Structure formats: structure tokens, C-alpha cells
Amino acid sequence: MRSSVFSRLAATNLKNNRKTYVPYILTSILTVMMYYIMDGLSKNPYVTEGDESLQLCLQYANGIIIVFAVIFLFYTNSFLIKRRKKEIGIYNILGMGKQHIAKMLAVETVIIGGISIGAGLLFGVVFSKLMFLLLLKILHYDIRMGFSVSAQSIVTTIVLFAGIFLLTLVYNLLQIKLANPVELLRGGSQGEKEPKTKLLLAIFGAAALGTGYYIAITTESPVSALGMFFIAVLCVILGTYALFIAGSIVLLKLLRRNKRYYYQTKHFTAVSGMIYRMKQNAVGLANICILSTMVLVMVSTTVSLYVGVDDVLKTRFPNEFQINLKRPDVASEQRIADIVSGVTRKNGVKPVSETGYHYGSLTAFLEKNEFQLYGAGDYSAEDACGVTLIPLEDYNKMEETTVNLADNEVLLFYDGTDTFNQDTISLDGRNYRVAKELDGMKIKKKSASEVIATYYIIMKDTNQIQVCLDDAYQNSALNEEWKALYQSMDYQYAFDMQGDEEHKTQAMTEIRNRITQEVPEAFCAGRELNRESFYSLYGGLLFIGIYLGAIFLMATVLIIYYKQISEGYDDRERYQIMQKVGMSKKEVKRSIQSQILTVFFLPLVAAVIHIAVAFRIITKLLAMLNLVNVPLFMNCTIATVGVFAVFYGIVYALTAREYYRLVN
Numbered sequence: 132m133r134s135s136v137f138s139r140l141a142a143t144n145l146k147n148n149r150k151t152y153v154p155y156i157l158t159s160i161l162t163v164m165m166y167y168i169m170d171g172l173s174k175n176p177y178v179t180e181g182d183e184s185l186q187l188c189l190q191y192a193n194g195i196i197i198v199f200a201v202i203f204l205f206y207t208n209s210f211l212i213k214r215r216k217k218e219i220g221i222y223n224i225l226g227m228g229k230q231h232i233a234k235m236l237a238v239e240t241v242i243i244g245g246i247s248i249g250a251g252l253l254f255g256v257v258f259s260k261l262m263f264l265l266l267l268k269i270l271h272y273d274i275r276m277g278f279s280v281s282a283q284s285i286v287t288t289i290v291l292f293a294g295i296f297l298l299t300l301v302y303n304l305l306q307i308k309l310a311n312p313v314e315l316l317r318g319g320s321q322g323e324k325e326p327k328t329k330l331l332l333a334i335f336g337a338a339a340l341g342t343g344y345y346i347a348i349t350t351e352s353p354v355s356a357l358g359m360f361f362i363a364v365l366c367v368i369l370g371t372y373a374l375f376i377a378g379s380i381v382l383l384k385l386l387r388r389n390k391r392y393y394y395q396t397k398h399f400t401a402v403s404g405m406i407y408r409m410k411q412n413a414v415g416l417a418n419i420c421i422l423s424t425m426v427l428v429m430v431s432t433t434v435s436l437y438v439g440v441d442d443v444l445k446t447r448f449p450n451e452f453q454i455n456l457k458r459p460d461v462a463s464e465q466r467i468a469d470i471v472s473g474v475t476r477k478n479g480v481k482p483v484s485e486t487g488y489h490y491g492s493l494t495a496f497l498e499k500n501e502f503q504l505y506g507a508g509d510y511s512a513e514d515a516c517g518v519t520l521i522p523l524e525d526y527n528k529m530e531e532t533t534v535n536l537a538d539n540e541v542l543l544f545y546d547g548t549d550t551f552n553q554d555t556i557s558l559d560g561r562n563y564r565v566a567k568e569l570d571g572m573k574i575k576k577k578s579a580s581e582v583i584a585t586y587y588i589i590m591k592d593t594n595q596i597q598v599c600l601d602d603a604y605q606n607s608a609l610n611e612e613w614k615a616l617y618q619s620m621d622y623q624y625a626f627d628m629q630g631d632e633e634h635k636t637q638a639m640t641e642i643r644n645r646i647t648q649e650v651p652e653a654f655c656a657g658r659e660l661n662r663e664s665f666y667s668l669y670g671g672l673l674f675i676g677i678y679l680g681a682i683f684l685m686a687t688v689l690i691i692y693y694k695q696i697s698e699g700y701d702d703r704e705r706y707q708i709m710q711k712v713g714m715s716k717k718e719v720k721r722s723i724q725s726q727i728l729t730v731f732f733l734p735l736v737a738a739v740i741h742i743a744v745a746f747r748i749i750t751k752l753l754a755m756l757n758l759v760n761v762p763l764f765m766n767c768t769i770a771t772v773g774v775f776a777v778f779y780g781i782v783y784a785l786t787a788r789e790y791y792r793l794v795n
Contacts, residue, residue, distance in 0.1 A: 138238055140235050140238075141235055141236075141238035141239040141242055142242070144215075144218075144235070144239060145239060145242065145243070148211075148214075148215065150696065151210075151211055151214060151693070151696060152211065152243070154689055154692055154693075155207050155208075155211060155243070155689075156243055156246055156247055158203075158207065158685060158686075158689050159204065159243070159247035159251070159292075160246070160247050160250045160251045160254065161251070161254075161682075161685060162196075162199075162200050162203070162204070162247075162251070162292075162682070162685075163247055163248055163250075163251025163252065163255065163288060163292050164251045164252075164254040164255040164258065165196065165255075165678070165681075165682055166193070166196050166197070166200060166251075166255075166288055166291070166292075167251065167252055167255030167256075167259070167281075167284055167285070167288045168255050168258065168259050168262045169189065169192055169193045169196055169678065170193055170281070170284040170287055170288065171255075171259050171281040171284040172189055172259075172262065172263065172266060173186060173189035173190050173192075173193050174281055174283060174284060175263065175281070177263075184667065184668050184671070185270075185667050185668065185671040188668075188671045188672060188675055189671065189675070191675075192675040192678065192679060195679060196679070196682065197291065199682060199683075199686070200291070200292070200295060201295055201298075203686050204295055204296075204299060205295075205298070205299060205302065206418070206690075207689060207690075207693065208299040208302065208303070209302070210693050210697070212302075212303050212306055214697065214700075216306075219232055219307060222235075229307055229308060232307055233304050233307065233308075236300065236303050236304065236307070237300060240296055240297075240299065240300040240303075243296065244292065244293060244296035247292065247296070248288070248289055248292050248293065248296075251288070251292070252285060252288060252289070255288070256280055259280075259281075265674070266670075266671075266674050269437070269666075269670040269671075269673055269674050270666055270667050270670040270671065270674075271663065271666045271670065272667075327380075328377075328380055328381055328384060329376070329377040329380065330377070330381065332373050332376065332377035333373065333374065333377040333378040333380075333381045335369075335373050336369070336370045336371075336372070336373025336374035336376075336377060336378050337370070337373075337374065337378065338370075339366045339367075339369045339370035339373060340366065340367060340370025340371065340373075340374060341370070342363075342366045342370075343362075343363040343364070343365075343366030343367035343370060344363075344367070344744045346359050346362060346363040346366070346748070347360075347363050347744050347745050347747060347748040348744065348747055348748075350363075350747070350748050350751060351751075352751070353582040353583075353751040353752065353754045353755050356748050356751035356752055356755075357752065357755060359748070360748055360749075360752060363745070363748065367424075367741060367745075368421060371417050371420055371421060371737065371741075372414070372417045372421075375413040375414070375416050375417040375420070376413040376414065376417070379413050379416075380406065380413075383402055383406045384406065386402050387402055387403070387406065412694070412698075412730065415690055415693075415694045416694075416730065416733060416734050417734075418690055419687055419690055419691060419694075419734040420733075420734035420735075420737045420738050420741075422683045422684075422686055422687045422690070423687055423734055423735060423738035423775070423779075424737075424738040424741045424742060425679075425680075425683050426680045426683045426684050426687070426775060427738060427739075427742045427768070427771055427772060427775060428742060428745065428749070429676040429679055429680050429683075430676055430677065430680045430771045430775075431742070431764070431767045431768040431770075431771040431772075432676065432749060432752075432753065432764070433669075433672045433673040433675070433676030433677070434673060434676070434767045434771065435753065435758060435760075435763055435764040435767040435768075436669040436672055436673065436753065436756060436758055437669050437670060437672070437673040438763065438767065439758050439760050439763050439764075440662070440665055440666060440669055442758065442759070442760045442763065443665060443669070443756070443757040443758050444658040444661065444662060444665060444757075445658070446757045446758070446759050447661070447665075447757045448656060448657055448658045448661070449574070449575075449625070450484065450486070450625035450626055450627055450657075451626070451627045451628055451635070451639075451657055451658050451659070452625065452626055452627075452628065452639050452642070452655070452656075452657040452658075452660075453623060453624065453625035453626075453655070453656055453657065454467055454471075454623070454624045454625070454642075454646060454653060454654075454655050455621060455622070455623050455653065455654055455655075455656075456621065456622040456623075456624075456650065456652060456653045457616060457619065457621055457652040457653070458616065458619045458652055459489065459620070459621065459622035463650050463651075463652075463653065464487075464622060464624075466649060466650055467624060467646060467650055467653065468624075470642060470645050470646055470649065470650075471624075471626075471642055474638050474641045474642045474645065475628065475638050475642075477638075477641075478630070478634045478635075478637050478638040478641070479630055479631070479634050480628045480629060480630030480631070480634050480635050480638050481628065481629045481630060482626040482627070482628060483626065483627050483628065483629050484573075484626060484627045485624070485625070485626040486529050486573050486574050486623075486624070486625050486626070487525075487528075487529070487622070487623070487624040487625075488521055488522075488525035488526070488528075488529050488574070488622070488623060489521070489522055489525050489593065489620050489621065489622050490519050490520060490521050490525075490620060490621055490622075490623065491519070491520040491596045491597070491599065491600045491620050491621070492517070492518075492519055492520075492621065493505070493506070493517075493518045493519075493520070493599065493600070493603050494506065494515055494516070494517060494518065495515070495516055495517075495518045495586075496514060496515060496516075497514065497516050497586075499553070500553040500555060500556045500557060501556075501557040502518060502556060502557065502558050502559070502586075503559065504518065504558060504559050504599060504602065504603040505603050506603060506604055506617060515583070516583065516584045516585065516586060517583050517584070517585035517586070518585070518586050518588060519585060519586070519587045519588070520588050520590055520596040520599060520600075521587060521588070521589050521590070521596075522589075522590060522591075522592055522593045522596060523535075523536050523542075523589055523590065523591050523592065524592070526542070526589045529572075529573055529574070530572065530573060534566075534567075534589075536566060536589070536590075536591045537564075537566075537591070538591055538595075539562065539563055539564055540563060540564050540565075540566040540591070541556065541563045541564070541565060541566065541588050541589055541590055541591075542565075542566055542567050542568075542569055542588070542589035543556065543565050543567075543568050543569065543586060543587070543588055543589070544568070544569035544570075544571070544572055544575065544586070544587040544589075545568070545577075545584070545585075545586055545587075546575050546576070546577055546578060546584065546585050546586075546587070547577065547578075547584050548577055548578070550568060551565075551568055551586070552568070553565060556588070558588075558599055559599065559602050559603070561598075561599075563590075569587075572587060574587075574625070575587060578759070582754050582755055593620065596620060597618075597620070600617075600618045600619075600620070601618060604617060604618045635659070636659050639655075639657050639659055639660055640660070642655065643655040643657075643660060669756075684778075688782055691731070691782055691783075691786055692782075692786055692789075695786040695787070695789060695790045696789065696790075696793070698790060699789065699790040699791075699792075699793030700793060703793055731783050731786075731787075732779075732783070735775075735776065735779050739772055742768065742772070746764075746765070746768065749764070750764060
């Protein structure tokens with residue numbers, strides 16, 4: 132055969148199968164476009180220069196898109212080749228050899244790949260600057276840049292997607308080579324044998340889903356939530372697939388045994404039809420459920436973080452400005468006070484709500500009332516807590532009180548919502564009587580959303596605190612220089628400001644610059660000083676969440692479309708037979724609606740249940756990112772679910788109409 136014959140055959144085949152191939156090509160174009168844009172952004176120095184966290188986020192997102200592209204394009208390609216096996220079998224029976232069919236499929240793949248990659252890159256180049264400007268807007272960056280095209284990203288995109296399309300071609304050729312003509316003729320109907328009841332798989336699915344739900348509901352510590360979340364996600368994914376594949380069969384067969392329910396016209400055909408093809412149907416439904424859950428989680432969390440930046444900053448920085456000094460001395464502390472006083476006066480603003488105190492910071496294991504102290508900062512253990520030791524003199528000055536303590540007495544404040552409720556405590560074997568448990572302090576209030584429980588202990592003098600620090604660090608693996616640094620007490624001076632916002636920002640910037648230059652081992656932090664970095668991180672997460680959410684949503688819509696088209700072709704002959712034996716068109720339509728509604732909205736219901744159960748553990752993860760405004764996250768989640776449900780309903784209306792048209 133001449134090569135032109137294969138080209139004409141390939142073009143004709145794609146035209147005749149345009150109902151299934153056009154959505155596939157459009158999706159491939161969008162996937163190529165979105166990969167190119169993300170890859171270009173991750174390599175754009177105007178976006179990522181000096182911001183490693185944003186660059187890392189974009190690179191991770193790029194990796195997710197690669198994995199998604201490979202899995203999704205293979206998944207949709209397997210559907211397409213399955214639908215065409217009968218057509219290919221006819222070609223084979225009419226005399227076309229498998230080598231000729233292979234050439235025809237190769238030409239088709241070249242056409243599809245060429246259109247997808249070419250158009251995807253074209254749209255990627257066109258829309259890349261729009262995405263760049265959108266990202267800068269979200270990040271609150273003010274950068275002017277001319278139009279640019281990333282040659283490196285173009286090459287990477289071509290190589291990646293050419294490889295993916297080549298792999299799909301190899302898969303298709305193997306499917307054709309390993310099948311005989313009779314199997315090809317029956318290929319579109321394979322998998323319709325009634326599946327057996329897989330009770331063990333259903334039990335496994337219920338157990339896996341229950342385990343994931345149990346972890347999500349019972350996890351208390353935000354630190355442990357970070358590791359347990361991925362275990363819970365894995366359990367839920369496995370449980371979802373197992374229950375859709377095996378549990379759905381068990382449920383449908385139970386419905387079939389219910390004579391009162393089953394022997395109704397609309398239920399009879401719907402239940403029998405779903406049982407008949409549930410093996411192939413279940414995987415698609417599980418895919419829709421998982422993708423929907425991912426969209427809901429990503430969009431709701433990233434929107435919450437971005438909208439709640441002000442809450443995050445207030446949680447991270449209780450005061451507008453704070454200065455921390457390692458190894459403090461009188462001269463350094465006085466220098467800090469002079470700089471703050473001079474700069475604020477110069478800029479016409481006034482420090483208010485000032486607090487200044489020395490402290491020793493440690494981590495501890497707490498068992499009842501016994502604290503086992505060790506170096507600060509390691510909170511990997513679930514039962515770890517923070518311990519802040521403050522001298523009585525600083526406490527009295529800060530709180531404007533005149534409390535007296537004996538050598539073996541302390542004041543104690545626990546920042547959780549409940550009370551410590553112990554009369555004595557032990558710090559590495561040293562026993563102290565709790566003279567009073569405090570209800571609050573100027574530097575800290577009780578809160579239900581603390582990531583790490585912290586105990587503030589007021590001791591009589593700095594000598595007692597230093598002994599605790601020395602004991603905690605004596606067996607530390609740190610070298611002597613670092614050990615000396617961490618063993619010393621620190622000093623913190625924090626305050627808010629009164630005055631014009633612009634002047635406040637100028638004052639903060641000048642204070643930070645002068646203290647950095649003039650006071651060794653001191654560093655500054657504040658809401659406005661760190662606002663840009665928080666917008667950079669959370670804005671980047673929002674952009675990625677929406678971006679990946681759009682990709683997963685696209686995949687969800689295409690899977691739903693192919694599922695409905697596939698079922699339309701499969702059901703057409705069955706419903707025609709039903710009408711011939713006396714079933715009216717109205718009864719057919721009612722039966723169709725019953726089946727579609729049951730099957731179509733099951734993944735959405737399951738996804739909403741997943742995110743409802745995961746709500747608690749997600750709030751713990753958000754607390755790690757300083758977002759403790761649970762009502763804000765709840766409102767964002769409800770809004771996301773509502774918008775997604777409306778969109779899902781629109782897709783249902785469109786695909787159901789196409790399904791009914793095919794059946795009739």
C-alpha cells in the first residue's frame with residue numbers, strides 16, 4: 132500500500148470518530164498548553180529569583196502535571212482504542228494485515244500528536260504572559276516585563292509529549308498484535324460479563340476507607356497530622372476504588388434481591404444495566420470521585436490561605452513588630468531601645484503595647500507533671516511540647532505586678548484552652564510548687580488552635596533558668612560554638628505602632644535596617660515586613676491550586692463525557708430491544724434518568740463525604756501554615772463545594788442529553 136493511502140485512511144478514521152477524538156485532541160492541547168506555561172513560569176527568573184519557596188512550589192506542580200499527563204492520556208487512549216477494536220477487526224477481516232493497521236495507527240498518532248503539541252505550544256505561548264501577569268497579581272508583585280518565549284520549555288514540552296504519544300502508540304500496537312480478528316470484533320463489548328461478587332475486596336475497601344476516616348477524625352496534633360494525612364489519603368484512595376469496584380456490586384445485587392424495589396420498570400433496567408457493566412463503570416466512577424475530591428481540597432485550602440493572609444500574619448506575629456536578640460547584654464538592649472525610640476519619633480509614629488522580656492526556650496516530653504527537657508525546636512514527637520522559662524523580674528515588669536516567689540516556687544501558664552491543674556511540676560528532676568496557674572499573659576493568650584502546646588514557666592531568677600538550659604544542652608550533638616549560642620537566654624522586645632500606615636512601614640523598615648547593621652545577633656520580624664513573603668508563598672499555592680484544579684476538572688469532565696458516550700453506545704441496542712417487547716419511550720426515558728442520576732451523582736456525594744471527614748485533619752495542616760481561622764476555611768469549603776456542584780450539574784445536563792440522543 133502507498134503511504135498516501137494510510138494518510139487518507141487515518142484522516143477518514145479520525146473524521147468518522149470525531150465524537151470521541153475531538154474531545155481527546157482538545158484535552159491534549161490544553162494539557163500541552165498548561166504544561167508549557169507552568170514549565171515556563173518555573174524557569175522565569177522574574178518570578179522565582181530570590182524566592183526559593185515559590186520556585187519549589189512551581190516545580191512540584193510541574194511534576195504533578197507530568198504524572199497527570201502520562202496517566203490521563205493513557206487512560207483516555209485506552210478508552211478510544213477499546214471503542215475502535217471492532218472497526219479495526221473489520222479492517223483485518225477485509226484483508227488489511229496487522230502491519231498495515233499498525234502503519235495506519237502510527238499515522239493517526241502522528242496527526243493527533245502533531246496537532247496537540249503544535250496547537251498546545253501555540254496557545255501556551257499566547258497565554259503564557261496572561262498567566263504570568265495573573266501570577267504577579269496574586270503575588271502582589273510589581274514587575275514590568277516584555278513578552279518572552281522560553282525555548283527551553285518548548286523543547287522540554289515537545290520531548291515529553293512526543294514520548295507520551297509514542298508510548299500510547301506502542302500500547303495500541305500491542306493491543307492489536309495480541310488480539311485475533313474475532314477478539315477485535317468483540318472488543319467493544321468485552322468486559323460486559325456480569326462481575327462476580329468480590330466480598331473480600333469489598334471488606335478491604337470498607338476497612339481501608341474506615342481507617343482513613345478514623346485517622347482524619349482522631350488526629351489531634353498538627354505535627355502528627357502532617358505525616359498521618361498522606362497515610363489517610365492513601366487509605367481513602369484504596370478504599371474508594373475497592374468500594375466502587377466490589378462494594379457497588381455487592382450493593383446492586385442486594386438491591387436485585389429486594390423484589391419490591393427491583394421489579395419496578397425504572398429500577399429493573401437501571402439496576403440490571405449497572406450490574407452488567409459495573410466492572411468497567413466502577414473504575415471510571417472512582418476516578419471521578421478522586422479527581423473531584425482533589426479539586427475540592429486544593430481549591431478550598433489554597434483560597435482559604437490566600438484570603439486569610441491577614442489572619443495568618445496576626446497569628447504568626449501577635450505584635451506588629453518584634454526584635455529578638457541572642458546572648459543579650461545591657462548595652463545591646465539599650466541600643467535597641469534607642470534605635471526604636473529615635474526612628475519612631477523621626478517618622479511621627481508611637482510604639483504602644485510594648486513588651487520586653489528575657490527567656491529560655493526549650494522542648495520537653497511531658498508525662499503528667501514531669502518535664503523532660505531537651506534542646507529547643509525538635510517537635511517531631513507527638514507528645515512534645517514547648518517550654519518557655521521567664522525570670523520573675525521580667526514578668527513583674529511586663530505585667531506590672533509585684534509577685535514574690537520562693538526558691539522552689541513557679542508561676543505557670545498553659546496556652547491551651549484547658550488548664551494544667553497540677554500543684555507541682557518537675558523540670559529534669561527538680562521539683563517546684565506551682566504558686567499560681569495563670570489565666571493569661573500579655574505575650575500570650577489561651578487558644579484552641581495552637582500548633583504546639585507551650586508552657587510558660589515563671590521562675591524566681593535567671594540562675595534557675597540557666598541551670599535548666601545547661602542541663603538540656605549538656606548532651607547535645609551541637610558543636611561548642613552552637614551549644615553556647617543556644618544555651619544562653621534570649622531577649623524579645625515587641626510592640627505595635629500608632630500612626631499613619633505609610634509612616635509605620637517606613638519606621639519598621641528603618642528599624643530593621645539599623646538593628647541588622649548595629650546590633651550583632653539581633654533579627655527583626657513583623658507583619659508588614661513579612662507580608663510580601665507570605666503573599667509569595669500563599670499566592671503561589673493559590674495559583675497552583677487553581678491551576679491544578681482546572682486540570683483535574685478538565686479530566687473529570689472528559690471522563691464523564693466518555694463514560695456517558697460509552698454507555699450510550701452500549702445501551703442503545705438494549706433499550707431498542709426493550710421498546711420492541713413493549714416498553715414505552717416514557718418508561719425508557721425514566722429508566723435512563725434513574726440510572727444516570729444514581730451513577731452520575733454517586734462520585735460527587737462520595738467526594739463531599741471525603742472532604743467533610745477530612746475537614747478536621749486539614750484544619751490541623753492549615754494550622755501548621757499559621758491559618759487558625761476555622762470558620763473561614765469552612766466557608767471557603769462550602770462555597771467551593773457549591774460552585775463545583777453547580778458545574779457538575781451542568782455537565783450532567785449536557786452529557787445526559789447526549790446519552791439519551793444516542794440511545795434513541
